[in-house]
Amino acid sequence: MKQKRERLEVIHDILKSIQNAKSGMKPTHIMYKANLSHQMLDEYLKELKEKEFIIEEKNGKGKTYSLTEKGHKYLDEYKLIHSFMESFGLD
Numbered sequence: 279m280k281q282k283r284e285r286l287e288v289i290h291d292i293l294k295s296i297q298n299a300k301s302g303m304k305p306t307h308i309m310y311k312a313n314l315s316h317q318m319l320d321e322y323l324k325e326l327k328e329k330e331f332i333i334e335e336k337n338g339k340g341k342t343y344s345l346t347e348k349g350h351k352y353l354d355e356y357k358l359i360h361s362f363m364e365s366f367g368l369d
Contacts, residue, residue, distance in 0.1 A: 291311070292319075292322055293326075296343050296345050298311075299344075303344075304342055305323065305343070323343065330348050
C-alpha cells in the first residue's frame with residue numbers, strides 16, 4: 279500500500295493538473311485529478327492563490343484556475359528534486 283502523499287507532492291499534483299488544461303481548469307476537475315476532498319482542495323487552492331502559484335478567473339460558468347510563472351517554475355524545480363531523489367533511491 280502506498281504511503282500518504284507529502285504536502286509538496288499534493289501541490290505538484292494540483293499544479294500539474296492545472297498545467298495540463300488548455301484554458302484553465304475548474305475546481306471539480308482539479309479535485310478529481312489530484313485525488314483530494316473538497317475541503318482539502320479549498321485549503322490548497324486558497325494557499326496557492328495567496329502565494330501566487332495560480333490565478334483564479336471568474337466567468338459566467340464559475341471559476342477556473344491557471345498557472346502563473348511561479349507555478350510553472352515550481353513544477354520545473356519539483357521535477358529536478360524528484361530526479362535527484364530517484365537517483366539516490368530515496369523516492
